[in-house]
Amino acid sequence: MLEILQFDFIQNALLAGVLISIAAGIIGSLVVVNKLTFLTGGIAHSSYGGIGLAIYLGLPVLLGATVFAIITAIIIAILTLNNRSRVDSLIGLMWAFGMAIGIIFVDLTPGYNVDLMSYLFGSIIAVSSDDIWFMGILDIVIISIVVFFYKEILAVSYDSEFAALRGINTKFFYTLILILSALCVVAAIKAVGLILVIALLTIPTYLAETFSNRLSTMMILSSILATLFTLSGLAISYFYDISSGASIIVVAVVILTVVKLLKR
Amino acid sequence: MNIIEIKNLSYEYNPSTKVLENINLSIKDDDFLAIIGPNGGGKSTLLKLMLGLLKTNKNCITKNLKNDHIGYVPQNTNLNIDFPITALEVVLMGHIGKKRKLFGYSKEDIDCAKHSLEQVGMSGFENRKIGDLSGGQRQRVFIARALCAKPKIILLDEPTASIDVKGQNEIYELLKQLNKSICIVVVSHDISVLLNYAKKVAHVNKNLVYHSLENIQKNISTTDEHLCEVELLSALGKTQICCDHKHQD
Numbered sequence: 001m002l003e004i005l006q007f008d009f010i011q012n013a014l015l016a017g018v019l020i021s022i023a024a025g026i027i028g029s030l031v032v033v034n035k036l037t038f039l040t041g042g043i044a045h046s047s048y049g050g051i052g053l054a055i056y057l058g059l060p061v062l063l064g065a066t067v068f069a070i071i072t073a074i075i076i077a078i079l080t081l082n083n084r085s086r087v088d089s090l091i092g093l094m095w096a097f098g099m100a101i102g103i104i105f106v107d108l109t110p111g112y113n114v115d116l117m118s119y120l121f122g123s124i125i126a127v128s129s130d131d132i133w134f135m136g137i138l139d140i141v142i143i144s145i146v147v148f149f150y151k152e153i154l155a156v157s158y159d160s161e162f163a164a165l166r167g168i169n170t171k172f173f174y175t176l177i178l179i180l181s182a183l184c185v186v187a188a189i190k191a192v193g194l195i196l197v198i199a200l201l202t203i204p205t206y207l208a209e210t211f212s213n214r215l216s217t218m219m220i221l222s223s224i225l226a227t228l229f230t231l232s233g234l235a236i237s238y239f240y241d242i243s244s245g246a247s248i249i250v251v252a253v254v255i256l257t258v259v260k261l262l263k264r
Numbered sequence: 265m266n267i268i269e270i271k272n273l274s275y276e277y278n279p280s281t282k283v284l285e286n287i288n289l290s291i292k293d294d295d296f297l298a299i300i301g302p303n304g305g306g307k308s309t310l311l312k313l314m315l316g317l318l319k320t321n322k323n324c325i326t327k328n329l330k331n332d333h334i335g336y337v338p339q340n341t342n343l344n345i346d347f348p349i350t351a352l353e354v355v356l357m358g359h360i361g362k363k364r365k366l367f368g369y370s371k372e373d374i375d376c377a378k379h380s381l382e383q384v385g386m387s388g389f390e391n392r393k394i395g396d397l398s399g400g401q402r403q404r405v406f407i408a409r410a411l412c413a414k415p416k417i418i419l420l421d422e423p424t425a426s427i428d429v430k431g432q433n434e435i436y437e438l439l440k441q442l443n444k445s446i447c448i449v450v451v452s453h454d455i456s457v458l459l460n461y462a463k464k465v466a467h468v469n470k471n472l473v474y475h476s477l478e479n480i481q482k483n484i485s486t487t488d489e490h491l492c493e494v495e496l497l498s499a500l501g502k503t504q505i506c507c508d509h510k511h512q513d
Contacts, residue, residue: 033347147367155357158347162409165315165336166361212348213393 004238009125013244016127017230019135020191020200023142025223027184028201029208029215030146030177034157037202039076039178042091044185044194046072046098051119051189052105061119062134065186072098073182077175122193122245124234135187142180146219149173154215191230192245203252204229207259229255266290266328267417267447268314273324275309283309287324287472293416296443298462299451300500305469307451308339311419314449335410335418335446337403339425345395351405352390355380358412380408384438400431407438417447424454436461458500467501475500 004010031040050068054061072094080087106116118126146153155163156173164170181201188197204225205218212218233248240247273287283306291297301307312318313325315336327334335358355377356369381387384404394402403423410418420439424432432454439448440461450457458465467473 150367151356151360151369154349154353155360158344158349158354159338159357161317161338162336162357163360165317165331166357168361209346209348213350213391214353215348218348 009127010238012127012129012132013124013234014231016124016132016135016191017234018227019132019139020188021204021226021230022139022223023135023184024188024200025204025208025221025226026142026146026219027181028205028226029219029222030153030157031181031201032205032209033215033218034174034177036178036181037198038088039080039091040181040185040201041198042076042095042098043069043072043178043182044189044197045095047182047186047189048102048119048194049098049100049105050102052102056105056109060130062131062186065189066183068098069182069186070179073178074175077171077178081171081174118193119189120193120195121243122189122191122196124191124244127190131187131190138183138187142184145176145180149176150216153177157215192248196245196249199249199252200226200230203249203256207256210260210263225252265293267293268328269326270314271324271326273313273320275306275313275318275320282470284313284468284472285470287468289466289472289474291417291447291449293447294443296439296448296461296463297450298457298465299449299468300453300458300465301468307468308421310468310472311421311449311451315419329416332413333416335413335415337406337410337418337420337423339421339451345402347394349394350391351381351386351394351397352377354394354405355408355412358409376412377408380411381405383411383442384408398431399427400434403427403431403435404438407435407442411442415446417449418442420448420450420452422451422453424452424457432456465500469501473501 005014031037047065047069050065051061053059053068054064057064076091076094079090083090152163152168152173155166155168156170157177160170160174184201185194185197188200192200204222207225208218208221212221229252230248233251234244236242236251237244237247268289268291270287270289273284274282275284276282287310299307299310309318313320315334316331352374356373358380359369359373359376378387378390381390384407386401386404386408389397389401389405394405397405407418407420407423410420418439423439424435427435433456436457439450442448450462452458463476465475467475
């Protein structure tokens, strides 16, 4: 059984799973405590527009998705900071519009026959070494920013009015959290796909929150749980030959349900 | 000494409706001022203007102290109780925005936060999750956070709104202690703060009516007679107040 670990693509998949889980645990915690799940969903889905555009222009897909997701994050940040009343409608609009652009650009690309489903549902087996580099660098960036600005991020997330009173630039940190979520989403598309990425960000975090007194504990615990879910989901997907993204999410939901029921 | 002086202050969120009109108020460094008034009367707006959370373009508000020396306890501390944060970390928020250590909290900040918790009687709760504390305990933690800034004045927005009577009195006793060295301004609907703790009262309903409470407190005994809260509150909204608002049920 262990001989499968000798395959390069399996090693890549495992490494990618671990790297993504670290980012998802940290960013997922921020998304959940700031109640930004719907916003992050919007960013994830509209980044499909970037994938379509990159395919059409013949650019690297990861680059297209990254740029598009960051721009979406900044637009959503500006919209939510200035127009509180109809934020959910605007996010819904961007959510659908991004996907529509993506589909149209892929339609317009002549002779394009790559499996589009892999972007929607993920194909961690197909992850390249470029993707691994991207994920690794992203992890370093996320960890550095969160460690350096921990106090400020904690204050803005818990009580932004008070943080503003103490002279913290709350808009900057809010935008920063959204941009980091956008980058995390893009990196996780390979592993679980853009439809399921929200689950990877929220399920381990939801579970970790029950056992955490501190945001930092929640981040570490979420990362460990996400790694556990990703690796076991990956194993199941390999042995039963089913989609990796879906396997990861099903494992996560089953474990979450069992733990929550036992804890009652 | 007057630490905050408000002169001819008016404020509006949109041009058609004035929330506050021609407000005049001086707050001294040893005051215990209660701000009362109906919902929507502009109490919280006035507080936010004093804090600088809302801006006015005119020079209506003169502060004889730095913004850093204003402590603030927000209205609803029951929001976000699932948030994974300890009591000590909440208090440490009082230090952010100053000169910072590169990573984490400095030892002085932590010592100061622990001392603030001690002042409000919450030693031993440092590592408890904020959501696991009772409403009254949580309110104390937020007062400790305000104390962290070494304030000369603390503004509290309805600090006892969701706390039982025993907890309310404990909070007011604490504020009375703190009032020995710090000016206290509290927005409250609570009649007991008016009768037993506050020295001055400002009734805000677009306009502001100001009273010193000493005479009123002397003339009202609450031991064997019931007091009609509604009448007292509405009486405080008038410029002339007679002190016969006692009722026997």
